Amino acid sequence: MITGTPKPIEEVLEMLEPYDNIIVAGCHGCVTVCRVGGEKEVQVLASTIRLAREAAGNKINIKEVSLERQCDPEYVESMRPYVGDYQAVLSIACGAGIQFLAEKFTTTPLLPGINTGFLGVTERQGEWAERCQGCGDCVLHLTGGICPVTRCAKSLFHGPCGGSVRGICEVDKEIKCGWQLIIDRLKALGQMENYGKLKPYKGWSSARDGGPRRIIREDMIS
Amino acid sequence: MLPCTGRIDEALLLAAFENGADGVMVIGCLEGDCHYISGNIRARARVERVYKILEQIKIGPDRIRMYNLSAGEGERFASYANAFVDQVRNLGPSPINLVRSTNAQSAVQTAVQGEAT
Known part of the structure; x- marks a missing residue:
């Protein structure tokens, strides 16, 4: 929501x-x-x-x-x-x-x-947390259902940075390292092979970098 | 009459002040003894929110308070009610009622002057 x-x-x-x-x-x-x-x-x-x-x-x-x-x-x-x-x-x-x-x-x-x-979820009554930045090019199938764009403070796409210490992000002690979460989840799912399937680069033209976005569904336009 | 303080929400409490209350006393069952499990706990959270709102808009947070009593504590109810009434009397009329009473007095004066001329 x-x-x-x-x-x-x-x-x-x-x-x-x-x-x-x-x-x-x-x-x-x-x-x-x-x-x-x-x-x-x-x-x-x-x-x-x-x-x-x-x-x-x-x-x-x-x-x-x-x-x-x-x-x-x-x-x-x-x-x-x-x-x-x-x-x-x-x-x-x-x-x-x-x-x-x-x-x-x-x-x-x-x-x-x-x-x-x-865009977030209700973690408990009165507490919400961000889960999606609407980048327009979802990779959750490769990252164990955890979004690197949102959960990594730097939106990195190829693993944790040097600021990740014992699973905690350098930005804030309350923030878990998104990439640590992804790797732990891929291991638990037996899907570590997906770690190597990430795109060599992330195209941001479908994200905010391309200016205000618009979705046109021709099949729905009457 | 409400069957449970859990029915009370912030809008209802604020409506009492809009309708001219100088103070609002909410009395719920003893905590842990709610027939509807957590109605009085919910009410306490809502009263606390209204307390903060009244503080922010300078109506005075001490004009609202929640007490917890069992149905058999009539004497304690009377003592809580007397203490709360004393507290509100010490605070005086709410700013809303002060403004309304000033406006009413001005209207009377204007009407009297109108009749005299």
Whole structure:
């Protein structure tokens, strides 16, 4: 899922200073699962903003909405009939959702209520960890299901660097060496032969280095 | 009336302050004695989150507190309730209620002046 963390309330209140009639918009997708931008978070954030603003003698009217997904046009369009009645939209979806709202509602300022994090997994309740950087050229079949792009701090492709000590990355004592994890896993699977099958070089043109990416599925375009 | 403090969430607690509460007292069953296993533990975490929110927006974190009691501790309930009411009285009206009362007074004054002229 796409993860995120709430922006500090002081930062949110500062963003909202010019406005007294806004929408707080959540999303039922990833940000609901990681409990940063779902329906409940919309209620809590809206209530917090109303209390802070009224205590400061500067009341604000808030419409609370939560879309099925802020990254799909059919759900975003459901806001169109009323979005123009408000001065701004504070979205607590991921950065993609916020930008999509901004693209669709060109005359309404869009404000981010969260800091979008990474593509990750829930390791335990309240703790998420990065697993994928969306490089566009997956090699997990050769690396025991452990991503060298994400799990190695340097995104190396041919084994651990000199900074790997007893399975720990030199970047942080809390980070396991991605390549140590890969080699341990390949050994456990009896697939060490895959270690030599990695490509001689990694092409990054399908990753962010090629600029903003686009996927076109001709078979799905109607 | 809620069957379990586990039903309480942050929005419900904040709504109490929006609706004019100067303080909110949450009373759950004794920890380890929840009929629904962990309702009171969940409630404690939610109360702690609201405590932090009230601190951040300067409403005053001491306006919310959770206690744990069994159904047979009526006397202790009374003593907790009295202590919490004293605590909130010492804090005075919440900033929300101060603003509302000032606004109400101004509205009355304006109306009186309007009638006089």
